Amino acid sequence: MFQINxxxxxxxxxxxxxxxxxxxxxIADMATDxxxxxADNAPPxxxxxxxxxADRVRNLxxxxxxxxxxxxxxxxxxxxxxxxxxxxxxxxxRL
Amino acid sequence: MAITQAMCNSFKKEVMLGxxxxxxxxxxxxxxxxxxxxxxxxxxxxxLGHGTTAYTTTGEVANSGSYTAGGGAxxxxxxxxxxxxxxxxxxxxxxxxxxxxxxxxxxxALIYNDTNSDKSVAVLDFTSNKTSTSGTFTVTFPTADASxxxxxxx
Numbered sequence: 001m002f003q004i005n006x007x008x009x010x011x012x013x014x015x016x017x018x019x020x021x022x023x024x025x026x027i028a029d030m031a032t033d034x035x036x037x038x039a040d041n042a043p044p045x046x047x048x049x050x051x052x053x054a055d056r057v058r059n060l061x062x063x064x065x066x067x068x069x070x071x072x073x074x075x076x077x078x079x080x081x082x083x084x085x086x087x088x089x090x091x092x093x094r095l
Numbered sequence: 096m097a098i099t100q101a102m103c104n105s106f107k108k109e110v111m112l113g114x115x116x117x118x119x120x121x122x123x124x125x126x127x128x129x130x131x132x133x134x135x136x137x138x139x140x141x142x143l144g145h146g147t148t149a150y151t152t153t154g155e156v157a158n159s160g161s162y163t164a165g166g167g168a169x170x171x172x173x174x175x176x177x178x179x180x181x182x183x184x185x186x187x188x189x190x191x192x193x194x195x196x197x198x199x200x201x202x203x204a205l206i207y208n209d210t211n212s213d214k215s216v217a218v219l220d221f222t223s224n225k226t227s228t229s230g231t232f233t234v235t236f237p238t239a240d241a242s243x244x245x246x247x248x249x
Binding site for chain 1 (some may be wrong): 100101102107110182191195199201204217219221225226227228229230231232233234235236237238240242243244245246247248249
């Protein structure tokens with residue numbers, strides 16, 4: 001006899017934003033959750049190390065997400081300015 | 096509760112019938128969002144759980160931003176099997192899905208097979224209302240491993 005012991009589904013996480021897209025902190029948190037997983041049944045010392053590592057990853061990602069947003073915005077501003085739409089470029093610059 | 100997290104009973108049977116193909120270029124699966132109470136279309140209330148057999152519009156959230164009736168298409172991640180134990184666990188996964196510039200309040204979701212008559216796969220319970228207001232609504236799938244993946248068979 002062949003037996004399937006368990007057929008299970010996992011728990012999803014939902015992230016939402018208000019009046020715009022995600023903040024750099026939210027994106028960094030989402031990416032960190034994908035990179036570092038801390039098992040509840042891991043020894044406490046391992047859990048602590050993993051959490052410290054996750055914090056470092058989160059801080060690093062936050063910095064690069066900020067940089068990516070800034071650089072993308074700079075490219076967009078440049079393109080808009082080249083079309084002569086300086087007012088719109090300034091609005092984006094102030095975001 | 097009107098929305099109860101579950102792997103649908105019909106799906107368990109249909110796995111044995113070869114109805115669902117989770118391969119990268121396999122069937123097309125979708126994720127639809129549902130409200131409890133009066134949040135759904137025409138104030139309908141979703142009742143989803145083990146007994147759900149197919150996608151339904153009852154209680155589905157209204158169109159907003161990039162969310163349209165039927166929900167969003169999921170990107171399949173090829174199924175794997177954890178080979179570290181003799182009784183290994185097989186699991187399937189999807190890429191995270193986002194709905195942008197959307198005003199949505201949802202309590203749960205239904206994953207269903209868009210290729211095969213909208214047959215249901217699993218009901219997801221968010222445990223509380225999740226709301227985006229003119230923003231992004233993202234469903235992040237769990238780590239794809241033997242202990243956490245969205246769909247697991249051991």
